[in-house]
Amino acid sequence: CKSVKIGVVVYNRNVCRLTPSLLEQLAERCPNLIGYKDGLGDIELMVSVRRRLGERFTYLGGLPTAEVFAAAYKALGVPVYSSAVFNFIPRTAMEFYKAIAADDHETVGKIIDDFFLPLLEIRNRRAGYAVSMVKAGAKIVGHDAGPVRAPLTDLLPDEYERLATLIRKLGPQ
Template identity: 45%
Template sequence: MARGVLSFPLTSFHDDGSLDPDGFRAHVADRIATGPGALFPACGTGEFFSLDEDEYRTVVTTAVEEAAGRLPVVAGTGYGWAQALRFARIAEEAGADALLVLPHYLVAAPQEGLVRQVERIAAGTRLPLIAYQRGQVAFTADSLRRIAALPNVIGLKDGHSDLDRLQRLTLAAPEDFLFFNGAATAEIQARAYAAVGVPAYSSAVHAFAPEIADAFFTALRNADHKTVDRLLRGFYVPLVELRDRRPGYAVSLVKAAARLRGGPVGPVRAPLTDPSAADLADLKNLLAAGLDLVGASL
């Protein structure tokens, strides 16, 4: 998976909020055509939190069909372990290759509880699991050793950006354990993550501008720091500043940018809201500038 950008596709909805399976299929096919390292449907960017089980089945099944074995499909699952296993069974039936275990809902928990949550999910599915630490989930090195010892727990996605803690986790893990940079707008911190042995990262930008995402990935892989800095200054940092204007923009701005490029993704579902007219105008200008940096057009 470290050989290409990790793609987190959007889930397409009609204007009335209902699922748009045809739009999603087209969106996924377009993402796959750009050659990502893996596909992660029904995760945070894909609004997993707003999908019911039937919709989830449609989304994961469609992603598996479009991938057709060409790249791994890692479906999201989450909430409490009992509900997570309901989604896991659906993902198994749909043919997913692995699961990304999203942070559990609402409550803070001690390390023993975090470990038991992963243990219960791992015991109830045959699929490989990647744990996602973000929000109220943050593993210690001892806890990571325990979950990494489970036969089907293969990796950890990190969204905390605590590099001291992350370095301790990488040193505590087995040599073949996978680590992913899952920070919001992960490209901003990609060099820092790579320095502690975590080169793979998720890219929300790939959902609407694979030209930019791929150009950044290639520059980073080739240690082309001039290009990395140019893309950070001219696109990624301004994008983060725009994202931080309103809660939920980490998803709704991505969806709005995809719509600006003609993507059949539709609006976000509540509790998220689409960008304001002023923010949408700024997004359009920024997107055009970012595409210009890589020789592409809106």
């Protein structure tokens, strides 16, 4: 935190499992540590962090396909999330976010049923497909970011076509 003058957000993910106690110590030592992004999905830990640090941090959901967890995280006091799909379906991503913010459960459910659950079927086929899917989605809409780096693999042709079909069904973005 000392090397930058801007706010810093810690990303709790994979091998970086920061405890509420350690986060509290970091917050005391780093006044520009302003946020906590959860990429673990450990609800018990998230509740503990939120209760212990309260308004000291801004909280952000950071799980893969974070929209699926958005309503639950909002109930925990985590009102926002990082949206990977915003990279290729920005209109739909904003519609979903606004529905979450407004507690519009009907719209949230429809977008989850029509887009996110089929998307998860593709994503869950292989480890690392969360990244592969975002790159494929960007390519489908004309923003080719190149292939994924090893050890990840790109979507298989039939998976790529399934994703393209899902995106087309959403209409212009």
